[in-house]
Structure formats: C-alpha cells, structure tokens
Amino acid sequence: MQSGTGTGKDGPDRPSRRAWRRKRTGSKGSRLTAMRERAEKRFPVITHLLSHLISVNVFDSATRLAAQTFLTAVPLLFVVASIAPAALRQQFATSLHDTFGLSGSSNEDLAKVLLGTDDPSDQLRQTTGAVSGLMVLLSATACSRAMQRLCERAWSMPKAGARVAAWRWLAWLATWMLMFAVQGDLRNGFGLGLWLGVPLLLLGQIGIWWWTQHLLLAGRMPWLPLLPASLLTGTALTVVTFTASLYVPRALNHSLDKYGSLGAIFTLLSWLITLCVIAALCITAGAVVAREPWAARRLGTPGLPGTPPDRA
Structure with a gap:
C-alpha cells in the first residue's frame, strides 16, 4: 500500500500532481507574460489602441450616435x-438610391416619402413639414453633440462650452446634409463613371x-494631427458605402415584406x-496613431515632448 505522499506505479499521487499542474500553469503564465511584454515593446501602438478603445467605450458611443442619427434622419426625410x-x-x-442600391418596395417607399406630390395646396404636406421641421431642430x-462627445473622448479632451460649440452643431449638420445630397453625383463621377467617382467620393x-x-473639437487640435483619423475613417466608410448595395436592398425588401x-x-x-x-x-485609432512619438513629431501633435504647442 502506497503512502499518501509517495508515488505509485502510475506516477505521482494526487498532491504531487496538483503541484506539478500549478508549476506547469505558472510556467505557461510566465511565457505568456513575456510574450505580451515583447509584443508591447515591438508594437506599442496596438497596446495603446486596445487600452484607449476600452477607455473611450467605443461601442457605447457608436450606438448612441447611431440612435441620434436615426432620430434626426427620419424627420429630415419628412422635412425634405x-x-x-x-x-x-x-x-x-x-x-439614397445610388448609395444603397435600393430596388423593389424599399425604392417605391423612398420615392413616396421624398418625391411625393408638388401640389402647393396639400395641407397635409405643409403640416407635416412644420412638425417635422420642429423635430429636426x-x-x-x-x-451633433453625440458626434462631438465621440471626438472629444477619442482625443481625451474635456467638453467644449455650449456657447463655443452651439453654432458648430448646426454647421456640422448642414454640411453633412449638403454632402449627402451630392454623394450620388460624386459616386457616379458626375456621370463619367466609377473610375472618377471612387476617388472623388x-x-x-x-x-x-x-x-x-x-x-x-472647437479648433483645439491642429489640422495635421487629425489627418490619420480622417484617412482611416474616410477610406473605411467609402469601402463600406460601395459594398452597401450587396446587403441593404435585400435586407430592406425582406424586412418590409415580412x-x-x-x-x-x-x-x-x-x-x-x-x-x-x-x-x-x-x-x-487615428487619435492613437497621431499621439505615437514617431507620428507626433511629424504631425506636430500637441501635448508631447518635443512637439510644437497647439496652433489652432
């Protein structure tokens, strides 16, 4: 009979196995820690990005922005x-048709909402326009405030005063409406085709x-440090916009029919x-890249040693 602390024919007894497993787990943990430290030294931007994404709470900010965009866009259709x-x-x-490739029932409903009738005596249209205009305001x-909070969180900036930011909210919304109005022409290259439309968009x-x-950001950040974020965002959304026609029309028509x-x-x-x-x-991600030392020195990102002060 084997003692409680001895070894049997099949190898170590239970306490010895536990110690062996703890030792093995500890060695694996040490190797993982060493690998993480080496990765942080070689690719610090990835570590900074992950920690900043957590602090910014990206998905919560994006969901709020999407909800506010939807609440603004729906009454805007009625106003238009x-x-x-x-x-x-x-x-x-x-x-809208060119961007999403709408067809079928979704395209018909879009035409009813946006085009409607040109009868100036249509009291329902006038009443709807007044109510929807108030909702938009x-x-x-x-x-606009949701987008501003997202930018401020990404750049770790405090909130701008309402007196400074109020007119910027309306200017941002008006400019985006104008951009969306000409997006169809940009996409088609003003009738010349996608070879010109893609780079223009x-x-x-x-x-x-x-x-x-x-x-x-109320001009609190110079122009150059904002370039990486604009390049990433503009490129990603352009790609997604051109692929929207593969999914959105089918999903919309299916949802409408069902x-x-x-x-x-x-x-x-x-x-x-x-x-x-x-x-x-x-x-x-663009804000993180602009604050990396190698990029900050070239872009003049403020707040880092060796970089010029805020020129905004």
Whole structure:
C-alpha cells in the first residue's frame, strides 16, 4: 500500500500532481507574460489602441450616435419631402438610391416619402413639414453633440462650452446634409463613371471627416494631427458605402415584406450602428496613431515632448 505522499506505479499521487499542474500553469503564465511584454515593446501602438478603445467605450458611443442619427434622419426625410424644392428632393432620392442600391418596395417607399406630390395646396404636406421641421431642430443638435462627445473622448479632451460649440452643431449638420445630397453625383463621377467617382467620393469622405473633427473639437487640435483619423475613417466608410448595395436592398425588401415598416426600421438602425461603429473605431485609432512619438513629431501633435504647442 502506497503512502499518501509517495508515488505509485502510475506516477505521482494526487498532491504531487496538483503541484506539478500549478508549476506547469505558472510556467505557461510566465511565457505568456513575456510574450505580451515583447509584443508591447515591438508594437506599442496596438497596446495603446486596445487600452484607449476600452477607455473611450467605443461601442457605447457608436450606438448612441447611431440612435441620434436615426432620430434626426427620419424627420429630415419628412422635412425634405414637405418644404424642399423638387430638384433638391430628387437629388436626395438619387443619392439614397445610388448609395444603397435600393430596388423593389424599399425604392417605391423612398420615392413616396421624398418625391411625393408638388401640389402647393396639400395641407397635409405643409403640416407635416412644420412638425417635422420642429423635430429636426430639437433632435439635430443631439446628433451633433453625440458626434462631438465621440471626438472629444477619442482625443481625451474635456467638453467644449455650449456657447463655443452651439453654432458648430448646426454647421456640422448642414454640411453633412449638403454632402449627402451630392454623394450620388460624386459616386457616379458626375456621370463619367466609377473610375472618377471612387476617388472623388474617397476625397470627399476624407475631407469631411477631417473638417468634422476640427470643427467639433472647437479648433483645439491642429489640422495635421487629425489627418490619420480622417484617412482611416474616410477610406473605411467609402469601402463600406460601395459594398452597401450587396446587403441593404435585400435586407430592406425582406424586412418590409415580412414585418412591414417596423422591420425596415430595425434594418436601417442596424446598418447605422455598423457605420457608426466603424467611424468610432477609425477616429479612435487615428487619435492613437497621431499621439505615437514617431507620428507626433511629424504631425506636430500637441501635448508631447518635443512637439510644437497647439496652433489652432
């Protein structure tokens, strides 16, 4: 009979096995820790990015932004259909159709909402336009504030004063409406084809995201450090925009046919969340890259040794 602390024919007894397992687990943990430290030394930007994504709470910020965008976009459709001239309504309809490749019931519903009728005596249109206009004024600044909070979190900045930021919220919304109105023409290269449309849309996306950060950060960050985030965001959203026609039309038509308008709402909100998550990730990643020493010295990112002060 073997003692409790001895060894049997089949190897170590139970206490010895436990000690052996603890030793083996400890050695694995040490190896993993060493590997992590080596990775942090070789690729510090990845470590900084992961920690910053957690501190910014990207997915929560993106979900809030998507919800506010949806609450602004829905009444905006009614405003456009109620008070905008026919040419501008057609421009919005063309941009939506070309961007998402809409067809079938979703395209018909879009035409009803945006194009409607041109009868000036339509009291329902006038009433709807007034109510929707008020809703847009109430909700549009919430969307702008959500985007501003995302930019401030990505750049670890305090909130800007309402007196400084108020006009920027409206300017940002108006510029994005204009950008969306011409997006269909940019995508088609003003009728010349995708060979011109793709670079034009890419440049437009990069430019508006570059300007968005500078505007909503109230000029507290110079232009050059904002470039990496605008390049990442503009490129990613351009790619996603061109692939939207592969998914959005089918999903919308299926939701409309099976669940009605409520299904279309969930589909659009899901797509908006996807776009906002991509934008939030890219803005945050760009802010991390701009603060890495090798990039900060070239871009003049403020707040780091050896970099010039804020020139904004």
